[in-house]
Amino acid sequence: MDAKVTWDHGMTFAGTADTGFTVPLGTTPNVGGENDGFQPMELMAISLGGCTAMDVISIMRKKRQEITAYEVSVHTERAENHPKVFTSATIHYDVTGHEIDEKALRRAIQLSAERYCPAQGMLDKVMPIKLDYEIYEDQGDAERTLVTKGTYESE
DSSP states (O other): OOEEEEEETTTTTEETTOOOEEEEEOGGGGGOOOSBBHHHHHHHHHHHHHHHHHHOOOHHTTTTTTEEEEEEEEEEOSSSSSOOEEEEEEEEEEEEEOHHHHHHHHHHHHHHIIIOOOOOOOOOOSOOOEEEEEEEEEEEEEEEEEEEEEEEEEO
C-alpha cells in the first residue's frame, strides 16, 4: 500500500492512497490550523473502528444474523505529553436487529480482534483495548429495546 499527503496551505493537507479517494487533513487554530479536516490521530481512531466494524458485520452476515442498525464507536485516551500517543482504547459495538445471537456477536468480535483486523492487531501490542457491546431488539419505527450488554475479553 502506498499513501501520500500533499500540502495545500497553512496546516491544510490532502491525503490519498491506492484507492484514489482523498481525505482532508487539518488541525486546530491554536497550532495554526483552520479546523478544515481530520486530525491525523482522529483518523487512527476511525481506522481502528472501521477495520473492526467491517470484520464484525461481515462475519455476522455470514452467520445470517438480521442486523437492522449497527454502529462501532472508539474512545481513546492519550498521553498528556508529546508525542501524545494513545494510551488505551475502548471499542463499543452497538448492534440492533431481530433475535441477534450474543454468542455469534462475541465470536465475530473475537475473530476481528484476534485474527482479521490489522489496525487492532497493531495497536493492541502497545496499549490495552477494551471491547464491549450492546444488543438491541428492533421494535420498528426507530424504536429498540436493550436485550443484553457485555464485554469481550480474550480467553
